[in-house]
Amino acid sequence: MMISANLSAIFYLISGILFILALRGLSSPDTSRQGNYFGIIGMIIAIIVTFLSVGNFSVSIFYVLAFLLIGGSVGAYIAFKIPMTAMPELVAGFHSLVGLAAVFVAISAFLNPEVFGLGTVGSIKIASLIEMSLGASIGAITFTGSVIAFLKLRGIMSGSPITFFGQHYLNLLLGLSLVGLIYYLCVTQSNNLFWTIIAISFLVGILLIIPIGGADMPVVISMLNSYSGWAAAGIGFTLENSALIITGALVGSSGAILSYIMCKGMNRSFFNVILGGWGATEESIKSSSKEQKPVKSGNSDDAAFLMKNASSVIIVPGYGMAVAQAQHALREMVDALKKNGVKVTYAIHPVAGRMPGHMNVLLAEANVPYDEVFELEEINNDFANCDVAYVIGANDVTNPVAKSDPQSPIYGMPILDVEKSKSVLFVKRSLSPGYAGIDNDLFYRDNTLMLFADAKKMTEDIIKSL
DSSP, X not given: OOOOHHHHHHHHHHHHHXXXXXXXXXXXXXXXXXXXXXXXXXXXXXXXXXXXXXXXXXXXXXXXXXXXXXXXXXXXXXXXXXXXXXXXXXXXXXXXXXXXXXXXXXXXXXHOTTTTTSEEXXXXXXXXXXXXXXXXXXHHHHHHHHHHHHHHHHTSSOSSOOOOTTHHHHHHHHHHHHHXXXXXXXXXXXXXXXXXXXXXXXXXXXXXXXXXXXXXXXXXXXXXXXXXXXXXXXXXXXXXXXXXHHHHHHXXXXXXXXXXXXXXXXXXXXXXXXXXXXXXXXXHHHHTOOOOOOOOBOOHHHHHHHHHTOSEEEEEEOHXXXXXXXXXXXXXXXXXXXXXXXEEEEEEOTTOSSSTTHHHHHHHHTTOOGGGEEEHHHHGGGGGGOSEEEEESOOGGGOTHXXXXXXXXXXXXXXXXXXXXXXXEEEESSSOOOTTSOOOGGGGSTTEEEEESOHHHHHHHHHHHO
């Protein structure tokens, strides 16, 4: 069975509309589930139409179906088994696969242009050469960049920025080289130039991500998401597949917009971000280490007493909550405090966790009411009138050094003004630095009581003492 080009275009348009509705649904926690369904239906339609548009169901098509089944099965298994704590590195890993797929398709189109209707070897359409070169280059950058992000998020590679002398100039030189090589590829259609473009792009992906510190990793995830979308769109033009173009453009543009919003919220330069240029300098890294001072520590009884007798409590969740899977216990603690007449709200930093919206997803999983969750701009002024701030594993996003030390890697990044609360309860296993690799001045403040324990265990013990 084969469908006409006009009918294919209509179904691709429908899938594109569903993708737009998916993005719209995902913009709000209330409609996120519906948005996911729209995206799933749109992708199913796009896949079926693509198969029906081929028309030649030779033996090779069954190999494609077999690999599709294998890949879908692996994806489904991962989706059911992956813990929420590993979601950031999973997203980074999937971005790498999108980039690598774009590279493979570009290589296939370059080596076998006749199959794709792009001309013949050595005589490929100029427009197609530009499209596949850009798709391959962006895809290669996305692949290696996402691999580095995965390694950092997984803890296999240090989250501290890796910098060296002349790094930015090298990136600039490689970027200009890619532009020049793509131009000469269009002139000569040389195989060696095409492979050189891919090799340099792989290197650029590494160099763009290694200078980025852990505190900025959520922006990296968003940025790589954008890159993967543009890579897919570039290949979509090469294949003349409207569904791929629409999907890639939607992912690319939405990722870029999200990156811009996050950069604005973090006081970062958007252009520095997309060029991988906002990592800390060697001087800032050296100056980030600090001699540890004495701290005040307490237990669950102390914490329960302070919160039970408070009129207002602000919960500040971070990656420590995700690691300990403490969101359900946190919800129980909040319910107990409410029964005692305590006003409780949640404060979410834009980059809390390891990816955009990480904390929001975890709190939603615990059925925390949306109207109790506030973003940084909405709640930051409330800390000055707050009796107790309960910080559960949020390190870098609460560090006052971001406002006071120009040499710090996180200087200029807006933080939650937790230190202004009358009392701060900070749940943490130890005094180890956060993902950005710097010490937190909040630990040593007179109004801070450190609760050294697993976040879930400590929260459960507090519940027993309330």
